[in-house]
Amino acid sequence: xxxxxxxxxxxxxxxxxxxxxxxxxxxxxxxxxxxxxxxxxxxxxxxxxxxxxxxxxxxxxxxxxxxxxxxxxxxxxxxxxxxxxxxxxxxxxxxxxxxxxxxxxxxxxxxxxxxxxxxxxxxxxxxxxxxxxxxxxxxxxxxxxxxxxxxxxxxxxxxxxxxxxxxxxxxxxxxxxxx
Amino acid sequence: xxxxxxxxxxxxxxxxxxxxxxxxxxxxxxxxxxxxxxxxxxxxxxxxxxxxxxxxxxxxxxxxxxxxxxxxxxxxxxxxxxxxxxxxxxxxxxxxxxxxxxxxxxxxxxxxxxxxxxxxxxxxxxxxxxxxxxxxxxxxxxxxxxxxxxxxxxxxxxxxxxxxxxxxxxxxxxxxxxx
Amino acid sequence: xxxxxxxxxxxxxxxxxxxxxxxxxxxxxxxxxxxxxxxxxxxxxxxxxxxxxxxxxxxxxxxxxxxxxxxxxxxxxxxxxxxxxxxxxxxxxxxxxxxxxxxxxxxxxxxxxxxxxxxxxxxxxxxxxxxxxxxxxxxxxxxxxxxxxxxxxxxxxxxxxxxxxxxxxxxxxxxxxxx
Amino acid sequence: xxxxxxxxxxxxxxxxxxxxxxxxxxxxxxxxxxxxxxxxxxxxxxxxxxxxxxxxxxxxxxxxxxxxxxxxxxxxxxxxxxxxxxxxxxxxxxxxxxxxxxxxxxxxxxxxxxxxxxxxxxxxxxxxxxxxxxxxxxxxxxxxxxxxxxxxxxxxxxxxxxxxxxxxxxxxxxxxxxx
Numbered sequence: 001x002x003x004x005x006x007x008x009x010x011x012x013x014x015x016x017x018x019x020x021x022x023x024x025x026x027x028x029x030x031x032x033x034x035x036x037x038x039x040x041x042x043x044x045x046x047x048x049x050x051x052x053x054x055x056x057x058x059x060x061x062x063x064x065x066x067x068x069x070x071x072x073x074x075x076x077x078x079x080x081x082x083x084x085x086x087x088x089x090x091x092x093x094x095x096x097x098x099x100x101x102x103x104x105x106x107x108x109x110x111x112x113x114x115x116x117x118x119x120x121x122x123x124x125x126x127x128x129x130x131x132x133x134x135x136x137x138x139x140x141x142x143x144x145x146x147x148x149x150x151x152x153x154x155x156x157x158x159x160x161x162x163x164x165x166x167x168x169x170x171x172x173x174x175x176x177x178x179x
Numbered sequence: 180x181x182x183x184x185x186x187x188x189x190x191x192x193x194x195x196x197x198x199x200x201x202x203x204x205x206x207x208x209x210x211x212x213x214x215x216x217x218x219x220x221x222x223x224x225x226x227x228x229x230x231x232x233x234x235x236x237x238x239x240x241x242x243x244x245x246x247x248x249x250x251x252x253x254x255x256x257x258x259x260x261x262x263x264x265x266x267x268x269x270x271x272x273x274x275x276x277x278x279x280x281x282x283x284x285x286x287x288x289x290x291x292x293x294x295x296x297x298x299x300x301x302x303x304x305x306x307x308x309x310x311x312x313x314x315x316x317x318x319x320x321x322x323x324x325x326x327x328x329x330x331x332x333x334x335x336x337x338x339x340x341x342x343x344x345x346x347x348x349x350x351x352x353x354x355x356x357x358x
Numbered sequence: 359x360x361x362x363x364x365x366x367x368x369x370x371x372x373x374x375x376x377x378x379x380x381x382x383x384x385x386x387x388x389x390x391x392x393x394x395x396x397x398x399x400x401x402x403x404x405x406x407x408x409x410x411x412x413x414x415x416x417x418x419x420x421x422x423x424x425x426x427x428x429x430x431x432x433x434x435x436x437x438x439x440x441x442x443x444x445x446x447x448x449x450x451x452x453x454x455x456x457x458x459x460x461x462x463x464x465x466x467x468x469x470x471x472x473x474x475x476x477x478x479x480x481x482x483x484x485x486x487x488x489x490x491x492x493x494x495x496x497x498x499x500x501x502x503x504x505x506x507x508x509x510x511x512x513x514x515x516x517x518x519x520x521x522x523x524x525x526x527x528x529x530x531x532x533x534x535x536x537x
Numbered sequence: 538x539x540x541x542x543x544x545x546x547x548x549x550x551x552x553x554x555x556x557x558x559x560x561x562x563x564x565x566x567x568x569x570x571x572x573x574x575x576x577x578x579x580x581x582x583x584x585x586x587x588x589x590x591x592x593x594x595x596x597x598x599x600x601x602x603x604x605x606x607x608x609x610x611x612x613x614x615x616x617x618x619x620x621x622x623x624x625x626x627x628x629x630x631x632x633x634x635x636x637x638x639x640x641x642x643x644x645x646x647x648x649x650x651x652x653x654x655x656x657x658x659x660x661x662x663x664x665x666x667x668x669x670x671x672x673x674x675x676x677x678x679x680x681x682x683x684x685x686x687x688x689x690x691x692x693x694x695x696x697x698x699x700x701x702x703x704x705x706x707x708x709x710x711x712x713x714x715x716x
Contacts (some may be wrong), residue, residue, distance in 0.1 A: 022223040029328070031210065031568065033218040036252035039570040044559040044603075045650055045670065066223075073591035113224055133224065149566070201402040208507070210389065212397040215431035245402075292403055322531065369571035380581040387686070389568065391576040424581075471582055491582065 010141070011163035015106035017053060018093065021064040021071050021082075021155060023112035024129055027149030040070045043149055047078055049157025056164050059100055063092045065115050089119040110156055111136060112148050127156055142147055189320070190342035193304055194285040196232060197272065198332060200243040200250050200261075202291035203308055206328030210328040211236050219249045222328055226257055228336025238279055242271045244294050261347050289335055290315060306335055368499070369521035372483055376451065377511060379422040379429050381439075382471035382487055383407040385507030398428045400516025401507055405436055410417060414522050417458055421450045423473050446506050447477040468514055469494060485514055548610070551662055552643040554590060555630065558601040558608050558619075560649035563700055564686030577607045578688055584615055586694025593701050600629045602652050606716035620679055626656040630697060647693055648673060649685050664693055 006007060012066035022028055025046065031039040060080055064071050067085040075082035086092045097103050108125035109116070112132045120139040128140040129148040137143065142159075144152040201207055204225065210218040237260055243250050246264040252299040254261035265271045276282050282289060287304035288295070291311045299305035299318040308327040317321060321338075323331040380386055384406065389397040408418060418438055422429050425443040433440035444450045455461050466483035467474070470490045478484035478497040486498040487510040495501065500517075502510040559565055562583065568576040587597060597617055598610035601608050604622040612619035623629045634640050646653070649669045657663035657676040665677040666685040674680065679696075681689040 026223075028223045028330075029220050030223050031218050031220050032249050032253050032256075034216050034248040034252070036248075036255070037571050039568050041307070041566050041568050043567045044563075044567050048651060069571040069573075070569050073571070074569050076573070077569075114227060151565075162621075205402075206503050207402045208399050209402050210397050210399050211428050211435075213395050213427040213431070215427075215434070218397070293406060373666075384581075386580050386581045387578050389576050389578050390607050390611050392574050392606040392610070394606075394613070397576070472585060 011108075012166070012167040013106055014058065014108045015061040016061070016100060016102050016159050017108045017110070017156070018061045018063055018096070018123075019080075019109075020111040020113075020116050020119075021062055022066065022134075023148040024110055025062075025074060025149065025153055027147065028112065028131075029149075036088065038068065038070055040074070041149055042074055043151055043154065045151055046157075049161070050078055050080070050176065052061050052161045053157050056161055058160070058164075059102065061096055061097075062120070063089050065089070066076060072133075081179075087103035089116065092120055093122060094118055094143040100164070108156070110144075110153070135173070189304060189344040192285055193237065193287045193339050195238040195240070195275070195279060195281050195341070196287045196289070196335070196339065197240045197242055197275065197298070198259075198288075199268075199290040199292075199295050199298075199300075200241055201245065201313075202254075202327040203289055204253060204332055206242075206326065207291065207310075208328075217247065217249055219253070220328055221253055222330055222333065224330055225227075225332040225336075226338065228333035229257055229259070231340045232336050235340055236258070237339070238281065240266050240275055241277075242298070243345050244268070247277075268295065269301055270303060272298055287335070287339065289323075289332070368483060369466075369518050370525040371464055372416065372466045372518050372522070374413050374417040374419070374454070374458060374460050374467070375466045375514070375518065376419045376421055376454065376477070376481075377467075378469040378474050378477075379437075379449075379473075380424065381433075381490075381506040382468055383420075383432060383507065385505065385509055386470065386489075387507075396426065397426055398432070399507055399511055401512065403509055404511040404515075407512035407519070408436055408438070410519045411515050414519055416518070416522075417460065419454055421447050421454075423447070423479070447474065448480055451477055451480060466518065467516070468502075468511070477507055542662055547662060548645075548697050549704040550643055551595065551645045551697050551701070552646070553596040553598070553633070553637060554645045554697065555598045555600055555633065555656070555660075556617075556646075556647070557648040557653050557656075558599050558611075559603065559650075560669075560685040561647055562599075562611060562686065562690055564684065565668075566686075572667070575605065575607055578637050579611055579613070580688055580691065582688055583690040583694075586691035586698070587615055587617070588640065589698045590694050593663075593698055595701075596639065598633055599632075600626050600656070602626070618705055626653065629655055630659060644695065647681075647690070651707070 025042050026040040029041055062075050062080050062082040063086050064084045065086055066100045071084055083092050092128045104123045107123040108127055109119045110127045111120055112129045114133055114135050117136055125142045127142040128136055129144050129152040131147040146152045146155045180309045190296045193277050194286055203318060204221050205219040208220055241259050241261040242265050243263045244265055250263055262271050283302045286302040287306055288298045288302045290299055291308045293314050296315055306321040307315055308323050310326040310330040323334045325331045325334045383400050384398040387399055420433050420438050420440040421444050422442045423444055429442055441450050462481045466485060467477045467481045468485045469478055470487045472491055472493050475494055480537040484498045485500040486494055487502050487506040489505040502513045504510045504513045539672045562579050563577040566578055566643050599612050599617050599619040602623055620629050620716055641651045641660050644659045644660040645664060646656045647664045648657055649666045651670055651672050654673055654676060664679040665673055666681050666689040668684040683689045683691045683692045
């Protein structure tokens with residue numbers, strides 16, 4: 001795993017970024033109230049990064065193992081398509097690729113735990129958060145400096161966007177206006 | 180207290196893991212709202228570790244001093260049997276041993292504060308979280324690197340599961356599929 | 359300010375411990391919901407420390423600048439008498455001393471910010487939390503190693519209780535059973 | 538960017554302090570409940586700093602990109618005028634200057650992310666929090682040692698107040714009573 005500090009040519013090919021939810025958009029905590037209702041802690045800065053990738057034309061999606069209204073609520077606010085209750089994340093990725101006409105070679109997946117292992121193994125740019133479970137860190141090509149729920153999503157978006165913008169600039173292509 | 184980095188033969192005998200709740204499943208904080216209702220902060224990753232021990236056939240239980248709906252809510256979600264309002268945790272352990280036909284020699288107890296002292300003294304594998312009260316740390320044989328509510332439960336489950344799996348592997352026994 | 363590591367003879371005279379609320383029982387954060395209702399983050403371990411001082415016969419009280427139902431809720435659970443909406447904490451201390459027949463010479467006050475300055479100046483054992491505002495740290499005789507809402511109350515209670523127990527032991531007096 | 542440790546003569550001219558909300562009054566987290574309602578984590582100590590600036594006669598305001606009831610709730614409690622849903626913070630600053638008869642030369646702006654860049658560029662005292670996005674740090678003349686939601690607002694208020702008080706003292710002017 002490399003904490004990339006220079007533009008990575010591999011990132012310029014990314015057309016689809018898929019995220020796990022808990023531990024990626026959140027700090028992997030769940031707040032449980034007396035009536036059993038749950039809350040999660042997300043990061044306000046993630047929206048700016050996701051918008052930046054959208055303006056560059058990338059596809060975005062969330063695949064979550066758990067079925068939970070907090071996932072729906074947060075993804076709706078961030079305007080992210082979201083699959084929940086996924087026991088087999090790789091199968092969901094394949095559905096996604098079919099629907100979008102894209103493949104693993106242009107996909108980046110950001111995860112944090114052992115239930116992300118198959119998805120990480122399947123994509124061109126497997127990425128994990130700074131505080132990922134030790135068993136999945138070796139599966140990643142890229143590890144964010146920020147922890148889940150503390151800017152990891154934003155950091156990955158910023159890196160991919162910067163790489164694509166730099167590449168389009170070199171090629172003289174039109175770069176969508178970034179922030 | 181040893182922060183074990185190598186497989187511990189003592190862990191291979193564990194058949195029952197008992198957990199305190201506050202400070203173990205949580206970071207020992209309680210969120211108090213204006214109407215007095217409470218919430219606690221738990222760790223999403225704990226469920227994967229508990230499932231791994233269940234697949235290996237281990238018994239799991241929670242014993243909590245306080246009676247609180249947040250404990251019931253969280254334990255229900257994690258499918259953990261749970262005793263609350265326990266002034267005498269050792270007495271609850273004895274009830275548990277009677278019911279399961281198990282004893283202190285195959286029991287691991289994970290605690291964090293002075294009200295866990297008697298339970299820690301009574302079991303073969305007394306364990307405490309990284310941020311346990313200084314008075315109970317010397318009672319433990321094992322201290323997790325992770326703090327309560329930040330992966331301590333998951334870490335203990337992973338250690339015990341890895342020890343049992345490695346031991347069964349050596350003996351040529353069937354190892355239940357781990358994650 | 360000394361971070362005391364040895365028993366302090368000054369602590370053995372304490373008969374009354376008074377606490378500020380925000381930044382002492384909490385981490386000085388307030389959680390604000392969309393409807394404006396507030397929550398605060400407290401520390402489960404504080405109750406054990408307060409009970410220990412009660413068993414030794416000490417008086418306990420909370421004086422808070424703000425009027426807030428979360429303060430009432432938390433203090434009710436910890437069975438702590440609580441004065442709220444206090445613009446002049448020193449005046450409240452004097453009311454308290456009058457009522458209890460005690461004085462500044464046997465009082466310890468734990469605070470965290472500039473609105474605690476007068477109270478800190480008035481008592482025999484002025485104490486502040488690890489993350490107190492820099493302006494009040496020089497007013498304290500004792501600073502906890504733990505931050506507010508992360509065990510500061512428990513730590514102060516444990517120190518005072520240990521000092522009193524050690525002193526009574528030396529004098530051959532009956533020491534109330536500590537935890 | 539300088540982390541100022543000595544009085545800064547530039548701060549003595551400040552007559553208006555404008556704050557971003559998320560990541561400045563908060564730690565940039567948002568707590569999302571199952572029903573989609575949101576909460577944010579603010580800092581109790583900020584109120585004392587804002588009151589100190591008010592007593593010195595300064596104008597205060599909040600400009601937030603997002604429209605959110607939590608912003609209204611917190612600003613109402615802190616008695617801060619607040620503009621929400623601002624896509625163009627610089628335009629809002631200009632409205633504010635017009636209304637107050639003040640200009641950029643006497644304005645301090647505290648922000649944390651790229652959507653604060655234009656506002657930071659426009660004022661005499663651009664300031665960012667300790668954990669600001671790396672892209673905006675170079676735009677600031679002052680960076681707080683405290684992170685957003687962990688005392689950054691209080692720290693900026695204390696610095697400006699101390700500078701103005703010291704300056705008025707030198708000039709023999711009446712200094713409004715500070716805390």
